Amino acid sequence: SQTIHQWPATLVQPVGSPLSLECTVEGTSNPNLYWYRQAAGRGLQLLFYSVGIGQISSEVPQNLSASRPQDRQFILSSKKLLLSDSGFYLCAWRARGTVTPLHFGNGTRLTVT
Amino acid sequence: AQSVTQLGSHVSVSEGALVLLRCNYSSSVPPYLFWYVQYPNQGLQLLLKYTSAATLVKGINGFEAEFKKSETSFHLTKPSAHMSDAAEYFCAVSYNSGGYQKVTFGTGTKLQVIP
Numbered sequence: 001s002q003t004i005h006q007w008p009a010t011l012v013q014p015v016g017s018p019l020s021l022e023c024t025v026e027g028t029s030n031p032n033l034y035w036y037r038q039a040a041g042r043g044l045q046l047l048f049y050s051v052g053i054g055q056i057s058s059e060v061p062q063n064l065s066a067s068r069p070q071d072r073q074f075i076l077s078s079k080k081l082l083l084s085d086s087g088f089y090l091c092a093w094r095a096r097g098t099v100t101p102l103h104f105g106n107g108t109r110l111t112v113t
Numbered sequence: 114a115q116s117v118t119q120l121g122s123h124v125s126v127s128e129g130a131l132v133l134l135r136c137n138y139s140s141s142v143p144p145y146l147f148w149y150v151q152y153p154n155q156g157l158q159l160l161l162k163y164t165s166a167a168t169l170v171k172g173i174n175g176f177e178a179e180f181k182k183s184e185t186s187f188h189l190t191k192p193s194a195h196m197s198d199a200a201e202y203f204c205a206v207s208y209n210s211g212g213y214q215k216v217t218f219g220t221g222t223k224l225q226v227i228p
Contacts, residue, residue: 006156032214043220044157044203051213090156094214099145099164099207102216104156 002027006091006105013112019064019078021108023091026072031093033074034102035066038088050074086112115140115208117187119219127227132176132191134222136204139185145207146187148178151221152200160202163187174198199226 006023013019025031035047046059048066056066063082067075074091088109092102120135138144145164149157161172168180174197178189189202204219 034216044218046215046217049213049215057213088154092156094216096214099162101147101159101162101207102149102157102205104149104158106156107154109154 002093002103004091004093004103004105006108008108009106010109011111013081013110015083015112016080019076019081019085019110021076021089021091021110023074023076023105024072025074025093028072028093028095030071031095033068034092034094035074035076036090036092038090038107044090048076081112083112086110114210114215114217115142115144115206116217117146117204117206117219119202119204119222121222122220123223123225125225125227126194128196129193132189132194132198132224134189134202134204134224136178136187136189136219137185138187138204138206140206140208142208146178146180147205147207147216148172148176148187148189149203149205149218150174150200151203157203160189194224194226196226196228199224 003026033050036044050068090107091105094100094102116139118137147162148160151157161170163180171177176191201221201223203221207216
């Protein structure tokens with residue numbers, strides 16, 4: 001069966017520090033990968049998605065970047081965190097095909113102080 | 114772009130009462146619709162999905178949803194609420210945009226179950 005791992009679960013970082021969140025998927029090949037951010041009362045905002053190694057699409061301009069160095073690895077990064085980067089970050093994968101559902105990791109709660 | 118609207122950011126029901134969470138979609142083509150549930154500090158879990166095979170879709174934990182094209186709705190229901198149903202629920206639509214598969218979520222409805 002397929003599983004998705006996301007870490008760390010919680011993170012407290014000072015403003016201006018770098019960020020690296022990692023997500024890996026097991027049990028499937030060539031998945032579509034996604035990073036979402038969830039802010040209170042605002043639902044889920046799609047940040048990045050990837051359809052293959054090295055292929056990253058950004059949905060909104062921001063202080064963050066994403067990379068996919070391996071087929072089942074997706075990394076969210078920042079060189080300098082802002083207070084507004086605080087939130088709940090969710091990684092997700094889905095198999096190819098329009099009707100396939102997203103499968104989410106357990107999320108990372110990021111607090112920028 | 115396709116979108117979904119969830120009416121009511123908070124819904125409260127008594128234990129044992131009917132649960133009804135509303136979702137309306139906006140789509141120019143037949144949509145693929147999903148309902149997800151999120152418990153505190155966890156990721157989202159798929160409850161059910163509509164892919165045009167049947168208008169009444171049954172999901173996990175006793176939930177079901179009915180696709181009504183005439184009303185552009187995909188409301189989530191459960192006949193009898195349990196305390197364990199207290200969570201946030203998200204409606205979502207999947208569509209193809211520029212050759213990429215995208216998913217747009219509603220803003221969520223928090224369900225409170227009162228004992």
